[in-house]
Amino acid sequence: MAEPNTPRHGGPRPGAGRPSSEPTKVIRLPLRLIPAVQALATAPLGTQVPRPDAARLTLPMFGHKVRAGFPSPADDYVEAFLDLNEHLIEHKDATFFVQATGDSMTGAGIQEGNLLVVDRALEARHGDIVIAVIDGDLTVKRLEKLRGKIRLVAENPAYAPIEFTDGQELTIWGVVTSVIQRIKR
């Protein structure tokens, strides 16, 4: 990296004088408008700045935290908010989302474009819908483990099952735990 060149004395000071970054112009304002204009110049984007001559309107704020008067009879019964992540995801670090393509699993309710929740922490068992690696691609099929025979079965009669004989290695990538389908509207 380049050696810093630190001016310690003299020379220009940042922020001093007229801003050099853009052209400026002096304007004359009625005194009562100055606070509003200053507020507008420094307010976060999208802030509504009240007109300076508008009467100030205050509205009461409502919320359970304010306990002036009669407490809400429901307060004791509030437990928590429902969190869909909590419902769908058991192992956060091991859960991945993938997108289904094709029609090989329509019989299991998996349509083209559906979002699949995949949990890699689960040990794949007979009957599970799994993500497996076939010829370097990720595929979704139902796992069959019967009498020592392992098959990956599509849920669509148009596709033949994939059989695994002894010595052929099947890599299971994860177990599908949910299918999320958006309803078009």
Added chain:
Amino acid sequence: MSYALIDGNNFYVSCERVFNPRLEGVPVVVLSNNDGCVVARSGEVKALGVKMGAPWFQLKELAVRHGILALSSNYTLYADMSNRMMGVISRYSPDQEIYSIDECFLGLDGFPADGLVDMGQRIRQQVRQWVGIPVCVGIAPTKTLAKLANHCAKKNLAGADSVCDLGRLAADELTTLFEHIEVGEVWGVGRRLTEQLASMGISTVRALRDADPAVIRREFSVVLERTVHELRGVSCLALEEVAPNKQQIMASRSFGEYVYALADLEEAVSTYIARAAEKLRRQRSLANAVQVYIRTNPFSEKQPQYQRGITVPLTQATSDTMRLTRAVLWGLKRIYRPGFAYQKAGVMLMDLHSEDQAQGVLFAVSAPAHPLLMDVIDRANARWGHGTLKLAAEGVRKPWQMKRERVSPSYTTRWDELPRVS
């Protein structure tokens, strides 16, 4: 007391392989920003003798001959996979120090000594299954030895199945092992130190371990003396579970193509300072000065060379992107010279202190800071991605942006880039 050091094997390559099984078993490299140098190598590539940091253009011929695949670095993916890996590992001990993106220490205080190898195997198996990343585990009574144990596990010098517990070795076995490991493998002993040690006849781990600590302290430093003690099994380094706040924050990138115009440099520098300022706010600090620098390509000898940096002191410490941007742009104007092909620019926030130690200013008109605006920007960018809300100074088209021509999708962090299964 024991420590474990767990790290991901060829971490970036392993992350890519989780989502692209076709990369399994083939030589793969991951390239640095702008696809310049090799920053990660698969085992197959290491076997071909490709060194870390090798420039990609020098490897083109070898790559064609051996079918080496190159990927741009996808730090979004690696960071997400790192968080998952660290999450799984954290289940094994209440004491974890995340040391880098792909390695962490565990404190194993109170764990029965004869069960540590088993635990190492369980960690390895679980990270592999849950996250898909292969890891090695080194276990020992000190952090320095745990690092060395990890090296032994990786190179299969001791232990078995990628787990090595040096605490299980007898004294004479350790001595023999250390005789055969070069001193440069010791944590904190870099190339320079290796050369200096060699001139004193210390070239193996054993020689360093058996060196006189007083001499090491006198000739080198108290840090290296501590290393000697650690190699002897006396723990001198504790876990650092909370990362200390940074004293400097830097953001620099080389450009995707040469940049000539001040306007383009201004955009780049504004972009970097915005990122640095965001990090500054995340650690709740303020900067008292900023540095900006620009340079041409030092490797392109035919082109005229220029490099220059300038430090801009601030009248009032700030973490406000607008004020910092104004300061770096002011600095940039002073150092910019037309007629050069610039290859890189960078900014650095310096002289940091924490927000609650802010000092008032005597003479400055209280310059408007925008804490609310900064907060909105940070939250919007955290939620919808970097650059969602930015100053116009950053520009829109950004022709200077770095090249990542072979980058994989953000499989785990973008809805529209999820892995597809058929």
